[in-house]
Amino acid sequence: xxxxxxxxxxxxxxxxxxxxxxxxxxxxxxxxxxxxxxxxxxxxxxxxxxxxxxxxxxxxxxxxxxxxxxxxxxxxxxxxxxxxxxxxxxxxxxxxxxxxxxxxxxxxxxxxxxxxxxxxxxxxxxxxxxxxxxxxxxxxxxxxxxxxxxxxxxxxxxxxxxxxxxxxxxxxxxxxxxxxxxxxxxxxxxxxxxxxxxxxxxxxxxxxxxxxxxxxxxxxxxxxxxxxxxxxxxxxxxxxxxxxxxxxxxxxxxxxxxxxxxxxxxxxxxxxxxxxxxxxxxxxxxxxxxxxxxxxxxxxxxxxxxxxxxxxxxxxxxxxxxxxxxxxxxxxxxxxxxxxx
Amino acid sequence: xxxxxxxxxxxxxxxxxxxxxxxxxxxxxxxxxxxxxxxxxxxxxxxxxxxxxxxxxxxxxxxxxxxxxxxxxxxxxxxxxxxxxxxxxxxxxxxxxxxxxxxxxxxxxxxxxxxxxxxxxxxxxxxxxxxxxxxxxxxxxxxxxxxxxxxxxxxxxxxxxxxxxxxxxxxxxxxxxxxxxxxxxxxxxxxxxxxxxxxxxxxxxxxxxxxxxxxxxxxxxxxxxxxxxxxxxxxxxxxxxxxxxxxxxxxxxxxxxxxxxxxxxxxxxxxxxxxxxxxxxxxxxxxxxxxxxxxxxxxxxxxxxxxxxxxxxxxxxxxxxxxxxxxxxxxxxxxxxxxxx
DNA sequence: CTGAAAGCGCTTACAG
DNA sequence: CTGAAAGCGCTTACAG
Numbered sequence: 087x088x089x090x091x092x093x094x095x096x097x098x099x100x101x102x103x104x105x106x107x108x109x110x111x112x113x114x115x116x117x118x119x120x121x122x123x124x125x126x127x128x129x130x131x132x133x134x135x136x137x138x139x140x141x142x143x144x145x146x147x148x149x150x151x152x153x154x155x156x157x158x159x160x161x162x163x164x165x166x167x168x169x170x171x172x173x174x175x176x177x178x179x180x181x182x183x184x185x186x187x188x189x190x191x192x193x194x195x196x197x198x199x200x201x202x203x204x205x206x207x208x209x210x211x212x213x214x215x216x217x218x219x220x221x222x223x224x225x226x227x228x229x230x231x232x233x234x235x236x237x238x239x240x241x242x243x244x245x246x247x248x249x250x251x252x253x254x255x256x257x258x259x260x261x262x263x264x265x266x267x268x269x270x271x272x273x274x275x276x277x278x279x280x281x282x283x284x285x286x287x288x289x290x291x292x293x294x295x296x297x298x299x300x301x302x303x304x305x306x307x308x309x310x311x312x313x314x315x316x317x318x319x320x321x322x323x324x325x326x327x328x329x330x331x332x333x334x335x336x337x338x339x340x341x342x343x344x345x346x347x348x349x350x351x352x353x354x355x356x357x358x359x360x361x362x363x364x365x366x367x368x369x370x371x372x373x374x375x376x377x378x379x380x381x382x383x384x385x386x387x388x389x390x391x392x393x394x395x396x397x398x399x400x401x402x403x404x405x406x407x408x409x410x411x412x413x414x415x416x417x418x419x420x421x422x423x424x425x426x427x
Numbered sequence: 428x429x430x431x432x433x434x435x436x437x438x439x440x441x442x443x444x445x446x447x448x449x450x451x452x453x454x455x456x457x458x459x460x461x462x463x464x465x466x467x468x469x470x471x472x473x474x475x476x477x478x479x480x481x482x483x484x485x486x487x488x489x490x491x492x493x494x495x496x497x498x499x500x501x502x503x504x505x506x507x508x509x510x511x512x513x514x515x516x517x518x519x520x521x522x523x524x525x526x527x528x529x530x531x532x533x534x535x536x537x538x539x540x541x542x543x544x545x546x547x548x549x550x551x552x553x554x555x556x557x558x559x560x561x562x563x564x565x566x567x568x569x570x571x572x573x574x575x576x577x578x579x580x581x582x583x584x585x586x587x588x589x590x591x592x593x594x595x596x597x598x599x600x601x602x603x604x605x606x607x608x609x610x611x612x613x614x615x616x617x618x619x620x621x622x623x624x625x626x627x628x629x630x631x632x633x634x635x636x637x638x639x640x641x642x643x644x645x646x647x648x649x650x651x652x653x654x655x656x657x658x659x660x661x662x663x664x665x666x667x668x669x670x671x672x673x674x675x676x677x678x679x680x681x682x683x684x685x686x687x688x689x690x691x692x693x694x695x696x697x698x699x700x701x702x703x704x705x706x707x708x709x710x711x712x713x714x715x716x717x718x719x720x721x722x723x724x725x726x727x728x729x730x731x732x733x734x735x736x737x738x739x740x741x742x743x744x745x746x747x748x749x750x751x752x753x754x755x756x757x758x759x760x761x762x763x764x765x766x767x768x
Numbered sequence: 769c770t771g772a773a774a775g776c777g778c779t780t781a782c783a784g
Numbered sequence: 785c786t787g788a789a790a791g792c793g794c795t796t797a798c799a800g
Binding site for chain 1: 429472474475476477478479481482487489502503504505508509511512515516519524525526527528529539541542543544545565566567651682683685686689690708709712713714715
């Protein structure tokens with residue numbers, strides 16, 4: 087049902103070598119031979135077998151994406167899903183196909199899986215344990231990490247300027263006039279949550295407005311449900327403390343918190359301004375829409391592919407990773423304290 | 428850097444054939460040979476080259492997923508992303524890796540891409556034009572369609588019982604006491620939107636409550652923005668007509684509509700109940716949360732893989748596709764007419 | 769400009 | 785129980 091180069095050669099009356107040269111475009115071929123071969127190829131809808139090609143060229147033109155997720159979702163994650171979208175598009179533009187997999191246990195199984203397939207390179211999304219990194223490293227397959235957390239200086243990383251973004255959030259809320267700001271801080275072992283909090287607090291301190299430690303809610307999770315739970319537990323207290331604004335280190339936490347507030351008759355932003363970080367789709371859709379700091383998800387995916395491709399082609403390897411800019415997205419969930427919206 | 432079976436054989440003092448037999452597990456080998464070979468493999472962390480294996484076995488153990496999307500998002504789509512998640516998990520459990528790609532132009536390019544890679548099978552998500560289907564068909568690669576639209580009887584399809592689901596929505600709203608219901612009907616050329624509307628209207632008619640044609644808003648899109656736009660255009664008129672409930676053929680349209688309502692001081696559900704279809708994550712998170720008809724996204728992904736695997740293995744091919752049940756998810760956006768919530 | 773040969777890393781009969 | 789040989793579908797020097 088699938089044809090081989092041998093069949094094309096026979097039908098066109100030339101050798102396999104000639105067909106191969108014509109297909110690959112390198113090497114000479116007479117116009118007549120070329121024409122005959124091309125006609126046969128078109129007639130039979132011949133497609134060269136990529137597996138055979140990979141076998142000899144030692145290049146598969148495939149890349150693998152491993153997303154770490156302890157729980158669902160994987161591809162449909164509001165942030166990683168967007169990065170993945172961009173990776174797919176950028177990869178295909180360069181002629182790569184992309185395998186996507188998840189590593190729920192942060193184990194080596196998934197890496198193995200793709201390494202056997204001989205991918206040309208690997209994109210690791212989110213945090214992965216050092217042993218996984220070491221494992222991949224030993225294989226000699228080019229790889230890099232997107233939005234991850236690692237101290238390993240060897241690892242090429244694509245990240246956001248999270249600290250700067252945290253600062254932008256603080257500056258914005260301060261500019262609006264907020265002086266008593268509550269914070270929901272997601273898992274501090276994550277690079278991004280950690281830096282966002284740091285940038286936020288430092289910027290606030292520079293404004294002479296040191297954040298009250300009792301108004302900072304730390305959490306080991308970063309989900310919508312967690313944001314909601316934290317508010318149900320601390321919401322009343324924070325309001326009693328006179329907080330006029332709430333900043334969360336990601337949109338999901340902010341949205342969960344906002345839902346609780348709305349359901350309990352707290353008007354956002356009139357009584358309390360709420361702000362997140364990431365600019366996931368949901369944030370623009372919510373009512374009120376969520377003010378946030380945007381992360382360049384598409385840029386991360388594109389940069390990851392661009393760098394990985396260079397590593398694969400062994401071009402002047404960019405020893406440096408990439409830091410992408412963040413930006414303030416002003417929406418309906420924030421306003422000056424004590425005003426209508 | 429990667430070892431070959433030859434190297435293992437030399438180091439273990441046996442032939443390639445013996446190593447191969449030991450790895451694959453079929454064929455005999457003496458305990459001593461087995462032990463020596465296994466030690467060398469462990470030491471060198473040898474992984475058989477899947478490309479070479481695919482070459483001889485004519486099986487890649489890869490499947491391809493093609494998602495049609497005219498615009499972004501692809502993997503991060505609230506519905507297709509979930510299906511994709513389930514596909515990836517189910518596929519890996521059966522030993523397949525999955526390529527994911529998108530076909531923005533509904534053209535043949537993407538199919539080509541994967542067909543060259545010699546995937547063992549193909550999962551087509553969403554609608555794809557007949558010419559793409561015909562093309563794939565000619566290749567002899569097993570394939571099936573998830574949540575798609577086609578009249579082609581050859582195509583194995585995995586879908587929801589959308590008509591039944593539409594009926595469930597109608598029955599529910601009628602049971603609450605609503606008699607004057609507005610509808611937002613997404614693109615009718617899509618099987619699902621079409622059947623959802625049909626099921627809804629027929630069930631309502633059976634209750635002796637025929638829907639008013641002027642209260643049915645047809646749209647060629649199914650996005651959040653479109654739902655919002657439709658409300659901004661027709662919201663006042665519908666309320667003037669005395670509508671007490673609104674049903675949309677998917678959650679995105681419903682949510683967009685609801686946002687406009689909330690922003691314009693219409694209380695949901697007190698003044699107007701709103702209901703969608705799909706049960707995307709966002710629906711549970713919204714404030715108020717959206718009552719909807721759930722679609723078994725995970726089930727679709729799992730069934731797709733299960734059936735495709737059977738096609739690939741040429742087992743008793745299930746000539747029939749699969750229809751998955753829908754279910755009512757009652758949330759905060761609906762209530763009896765004229766009541767508080 | 770073109771073809772024969774070797775080889776990519778495996779597996780699978782086939783002899784021994 | 786084990787090894788030599790052929791072959792999966794290509795590409796790449798190397799002769800001619």
